[in-house]
Amino acid sequence: MxxxxxxxxxxxxxxxxxxxxxxxxxxxxxxxxxxxxxxxxxxxxxxxxxxxxxxxxxxxxxxxxxxxxxxxxxxxxxxxxxxxxxxxxxxxxxxxxxxQTSSEKGMVSPVEDNYSIHEPEIVLPKKWPTEKDCVTDFEVKKCGRNAEEMWRKESNDFYKMRSKPRGRALIFNNFVTIDYREKDANSKEWKTKLQMREGTDRDEQCLRTLFEQLHFDVEVRKDRTVEKMKEDIEEEKKQPLHKAADCFIVVFLSHGSADGIYGIDGKVLTTAEVKRSFNNKNFSSMTNKPKLIFIQACRGGTYDLGANVTDSYDADLADARKSMGAMNLNIPQPERLDEADSKVEKSPSYADMFIANATTQDHVSFRNRKYGSWFIQALVYIFRNYACQAHLLDMFTLVNRLVSEGRALDNESNIAVAISEFTPTLRHKLFFFPGLTEVMTHSPEN
Missing domain, CATH: 1.10.533.10 (Death Domain, Fas)
Structure with a gap:
């Protein structure tokens, strides 16, 4: 040489x-x-x-x-x-x-020179979750040549994602080391309000691996009271890295209620407070940049028994019981002005946000003690396979589909299902461009 x-x-x-x-x-x-x-x-x-x-x-x-x-x-x-x-x-x-022809490639690139999006070839598991698919040792698929061409060009069609790291990913993981108990007002007996969240460490490990390979600086905060979570959020917003970052992600792994997310002290951090804390007005260093909020928690105590679409109810029930026995499924308690006369440039307070929940309002979410939660594991599976060619909204449609494949039993042995939910106020398409990191704008030490 x-x-x-x-x-x-x-x-x-x-x-x-x-x-x-x-x-x-x-x-x-x-x-x-x-x-x-x-x-x-x-x-x-x-x-x-x-x-x-x-x-x-x-x-x-x-x-x-x-x-x-x-x-x-x-x-x-x-x-x-x-x-x-x-x-x-x-x-x-x-x-x-x-x-190569498109068929020879197997996976079609998401973009051409005009940034038109092709439908990726989608292959999803028929059941969820499964031991084969909920793995911690994985590699995120990297972008191909056409995606790199798009990544190098400036465009209002999509958010800029060029920095290394892209930004910070903050994960709150409330395992609940000791069951939280409260005294019943009527019987005066102590009752468990928050159980230990077995399987949540698997979610944390998978998310860390995923976000690091998507070029984020990851930090985890464990077993926080509501007051500590609020302090952590305010501390996070002061991180100097955000000024040069392209994106921010915060994840909550916890029990929840219809109003929000439980701390380990049994109090609730409302979803409204979380959204307000990270909006453009209150998180000024990330104004006009995407802020993603992922919440793995129940949003009430109702089980979704779904709608029967086949005559195979008995078979589904047997499969659900077999699956629960083999996989040690844990069904948790509720984790139980037309014109403005102004020349000042403004950005809507709640623009550029993306909020995804593990389940719909008032319903429980499901977590497997061995493999992790349905929602987080679906998110990781979709992102590691399709972030190389699909934007955020398309990927979360696939997350919804995958979560909906799960089957569990409620307290009366009826088949229960779930569906995740997302609310975007994004103004551009968000591609993560895994593997493309040539531009170094800042480092975690700065």
């Missing part, structure tokens, strides 16, 4: 360590070209973390002869790392990307 190519590898090493996500697939391609030997592959596989695997690969490549650099570029392109190859050698993506 000549000094010029070796210099390109050296100067872009940190970028490649963080952005090559299919290391062993790249290695397999290099083995096909006889650049990497089986022994070298084993050395790379022995490294503990994905970053360490990338470092080991990058240590080996410069020592593998004059054809190694071009073979490496080709392997990157063939494993959907076009943007990494182009970083090393502009035009490498066009040079090595084989011409």
């Amino acid at each position: 000549d000094d010029v190519d070796r210099g390109k590898l050296t100067s872009n090493r940190s970028f490649m360590v963080k952005n090559i996500t299919k290391t062993m697939t790249v290695v397999d391609k290099l083995m096909d070209e006889r650049i990497i030997t089986d022994g070298m592959k084993q050395d790379i596989e022995a490294e503990r973390t994905p970053d360490d695997k990338n470092r080991k690969l990058l240590d080996i490549i410069p020592r593998r002869g004059p054809k190694a650099f071009q073979a490496f570029l080709k392997a990157l392109v063939e494993t959907d790392h076009d943007f990494v190859a182009d970083r090393l050698s502009p035009g490498a993506g066009d040079k090595y990307r084989p011409v």
